[in-house]
Amino acid sequence: MDLWFQEKQTPHLSMGCRVKKVLVHKNTNYQELSLLDTNVFGRMLILDGYIQITEKDEYIYHEMIVHVPLMTHPEPTSVLIIGGGDGGAAREVLKHSSVEKVIMVEIDAEVVEICKSYFPATANALKDSRLELIYADGREYLRNKEDEFDIIIVDSTEPVGPSAGLFEPEFYQGAYASLKAEGILVAQTESPFHNQDIITNSYTSLSKLFPVTKVYLAPVPSYPGGLWSFMIGSKKYQPHNNGLLQKEWQMEGCRYYTPQVHWSSFILPPFIKDFLQTANK
Amino acid sequence: MDLWFQEKQTPHLSMGCRVKKVLVHKNTNYQELSLLDTNVFGRMLILDGYIQITEKDEYIYHEMIVHVPLMTHPEPTSVLIIGGGDGGAAREVLKHSSVEKVIMVEIDAEVVEICKSYFPATANALKDSRLELIYADGREYLRNKEDEFDIIIVDSTEPVGPSAGLFEPEFYQGAYASLKAEGILVAQTESPFHNQDIITNSYTSLSKLFPVTKVYLAPVPSYPGGLWSFMIGSKKYQPHNNGLLQKEWQMEGCRYYTPQVHWSSFILPPFIKDFLQTANK
Numbered sequence: 322m323d324l325w326f327q328e329k330q331t332p333h334l335s336m337g338c339r340v341k342k343v344l345v346h347k348n349t350n351y352q353e354l355s356l357l358d359t360n361v362f363g364r365m366l367i368l369d370g371y372i373q374i375t376e377k378d379e380y381i382y383h384e385m386i387v388h389v390p391l392m393t394h395p396e397p398t399s400v401l402i403i404g405g406g407d408g409g410a411a412r413e414v415l416k417h418s419s420v421e422k423v424i425m426v427e428i429d430a431e432v433v434e435i436c437k438s439y440f441p442a443t444a445n446a447l448k449d450s451r452l453e454l455i456y457a458d459g460r461e462y463l464r465n466k467e468d469e470f471d472i473i474i475v476d477s478t479e480p481v482g483p484s485a486g487l488f489e490p491e492f493y494q495g496a497y498a499s500l501k502a503e504g505i506l507v508a509q510t511e512s513p514f515h516n517q518d519i520i521t522n523s524y525t526s527l528s529k530l531f532p533v534t535k536v537y538l539a540p541v542p543s544y545p546g547g548l549w550s551f552m553i554g555s556k557k558y559q560p561h562n563n564g565l566l567q568k569e570w571q572m573e574g575c576r577y578y579t580p581q582v583h584w585s586s587f588i589l590p591p592f593i594k595d596f597l598q599t600a601n602k
Numbered sequence: 603m604d605l606w607f608q609e610k611q612t613p614h615l616s617m618g619c620r621v622k623k624v625l626v627h628k629n630t631n632y633q634e635l636s637l638l639d640t641n642v643f644g645r646m647l648i649l650d651g652y653i654q655i656t657e658k659d660e661y662i663y664h665e666m667i668v669h670v671p672l673m674t675h676p677e678p679t680s681v682l683i684i685g686g687g688d689g690g691a692a693r694e695v696l697k698h699s700s701v702e703k704v705i706m707v708e709i710d711a712e713v714v715e716i717c718k719s720y721f722p723a724t725a726n727a728l729k730d731s732r733l734e735l736i737y738a739d740g741r742e743y744l745r746n747k748e749d750e751f752d753i754i755i756v757d758s759t760e761p762v763g764p765s766a767g768l769f770e771p772e773f774y775q776g777a778y779a780s781l782k783a784e785g786i787l788v789a790q791t792e793s794p795f796h797n798q799d800i801i802t803n804s805y806t807s808l809s810k811l812f813p814v815t816k817v818y819l820a821p822v823p824s825y826p827g828g829l830w831s832f833m834i835g836s837k838k839y840q841p842h843n844n845g846l847l848q849k850e851w852q853m854e855g856c857r858y859y860t861p862q863v864h865w866s867s868f869i870l871p872p873f874i875k876d877f878l879q880t881a882n883k
Contacts (some may be wrong), residue, residue, distance in 0.1 A: 327618065333641035335618035337608065360614035361796075378795075381871075409746035413622040513641075514659070514823045540821060540829040542795045547828010548821040577871040590662075 326357055326365075328372055330545035331515050332498075334374075338362060344439060348539070349431040351483045356439050362543050364439055366407060369418065374407050375543045379443060384578040385414035385539040385586065386551055390472050390507040391420075392583060393553070393560040397471040401499070403459035405476035406432035412446035414474070416573060423452045424470075426462045428483050455493065460486045466499035473500060475508035480519060488519065490526045497530045497554070501521050502505065506531070506554040514546035517596045524600040527554040535560050536597065537586040539577065561587045607638055607646075609653055617653075619643060625720060631865035632764045637720050643824050645720055647688060648801040649713070650763050656824045660690050660724060663790075666820040666858040666867065667832055668694035671753050671788040672701075673836070673864060674841040678752040679703065682780070684740035684768065686757035687713035693727035694756070697854060704733045705751075707743045709764050729877050741767050747780035748839045754781060756789035761800060769800065771807045778835070787812070787835040794819065795827035798877045805881040808835040816841050817878065818867040820858065842868045 324340040334360070335590065338359040345356035355367040359515055363376030376380070387410055397400050398421045402410050406427040414423050433454070434550045436444040447454060455462065459475075473496050477484040482576075486492055496506050506527070528534045531554035541549045552562045561584050572578060589597075605621040619640040626637035636648040644657030655663070668691055672678050679702045683691050687708040695704050706728075708714055715734070717725040728735060736743065740756075754777050758765040767773055768789075777787050785809070792800045801817065811817045812835035823832045834841045842865050853859060870878075 325616070331642060333620040335606070337616035337618060339614040361612060538821075540819075540827075541779075542827040542829065544828075546821075546823040547825075548823065576873040578874075579869075579872065581869045582871050585869045588860075588862045588866045590858040590863050591860065 351429045381577040383409035388578045390505045400472045401470045402474045407436045407443045408446045409443035410476045425456045462494035473506045493526045503557045510550045510552045512546040521600040632710045663859040664690035669859045671786045681753045682751045683755045688717045688724045689727045690724035691757045707736045744776035754787045774807045784838045791831045791833045793827040802881040
């Protein structure tokens with residue numbers, strides 16, 4: 322049988338991967354969950370039809386969503402991860418020895434359980450004693466928090482289904498309030514080629530709250546267009562301050578992140594600068 | 603009718619684009635040529651089943667294959683383009699006022715004729731009086747040339763069909779001989795995710811000839827993996843020398859290239875450095 326998974330990335334664009342085996346296919350309380358073994362990307366977690374992580378390239382996404390904000394902050398001790406049920410963001414956060422406490426708020430317990438069985442390379446991090454896993458809606462969790470976190474990482478799915486609220490101004494306001502005075506928010510903000518509206522909307526929201534709002538980029542071959550955007554909202558520190566990048570940290574096992582990669586990921590081509598300028602600051 | 607073009611990018615990976623209209627589909631003397639109008643990428647030129655250029659993203663590829671070597675050279679006057687029948691590389695080369703003569707050696711006259719009809723944004727450059735268009739095999743053309751060009755741009759298709767020879771050591775040797783003493787070769791060298799063997803082979807060949815061999819990167823969403831590699835072989839100049847990037851050139855109309863983008867495109871993540879180290883220098 323010649324089995325292919327077709328991801329409908331946009332109404333007019335798809336990516337197809339040859340499938341060795343369908344390992345899981347079920348509906349959780351929140352979303353449709355599939356786990357495939359593929360030739361090109363290895364194991365692949367799919368939620369509501371969209372690829373979330375793959376064995377072959379998850380390291381790029383996770384290294385870049387985590388080390389950029391954590392290297393920007395001189396001494397991050399308390400970190401909140403919203404989403405990230407696969408454990409990949411937690412794995413990278415826990416590489417930083419300054420971190421004393423990680424709270425991970427994931428809405429869907431079944432994502433975590435299935436990743437524990439099928440993605441040990443990411444999910445093993447969830448066993449760390451510094452990590453507390455809470456099953457809740459990220460927006461609800463933040464409602465009465467103030468001045469608690471050095472870093473908030475929004476490791477969400479696309480803004481459909483359970484993650485839709487994680488791209489709204491009210492959510493960003495809650496995140497801002499729960500950050501300490503020198504805190505940093507980071508969020509994944511989709512493709513600069515195919516989702517310019519999502520990027521400009523998030524940029525508008527964060528620019529109203531944070532004195533420092535910056536977009537940075539990394540290639541993720543399993544994501545639409547192959548180039549992904551992340552957004553930093555920072556209360557104090559500039560994310561491309563070379564001084565902070567001198568922090569003593571060995572970047573153990575990083576295959577994408579380096580301080581030079583960090584710095585260069587903020588260099589945006591004119592076509593991205595142009596559409597960011599349309600954001601209503 | 604719900605019509606889709608499926609590009610088989612590797613045996614295990616495909617990209618699908620919804621098609622508005624099939625404009626051309628024929629066999630030339632050298633290859634199968636298709637021209638489609640698509641929703642996501644606009645018009646799209648396909649040779650032997652592989653996407654060559656699309657209206658929406660050709661500017662990234664062409665700006666990066668041209669301006670990086672031409673900004674590295676202090677005064678490029680004579681430029682050879684091998685391939686590039688669509689005219690996009692010629693368009694970018696001709697933006698440099700120091701350039702007095704461009705020779706373009708394209709094997710397939712039908713590619714040029716069809717681009718003149720369907721891709722005026724690139725093919726109009728072929729009318730420029732500084733450009734001489736020769737229909738020939740690039741390898742043959744170089745055979746008796748010596749010390750003629752400041753820049754050689756290898757704007758080839760994948761190393762199958764008529765372009766296979768453009769990735770071989772003999773071709774690179776001919777290119778080296780035909781470059782002046784301060785000359786620079788640039789070639790497109792495929793995907794760092796899916797074609798690591800092509801990159802390491804070209805890197806091995808160029809490193810044996812040129813004192814300066816460097817890989818640089820740019821995102822091209824219509825190409826496999828979304829991230830593309832280019833390779834510079836330079837007899838004298840370092841391609842990320844900031845001094846040369848101060849050249850007075852207005853980068854008119856560039857939507858991807860800037861001197862900062864140029865510089866940062868040479869910053870390679872560890873996973874790429876690692877496989878380049880396996881190249882036999």
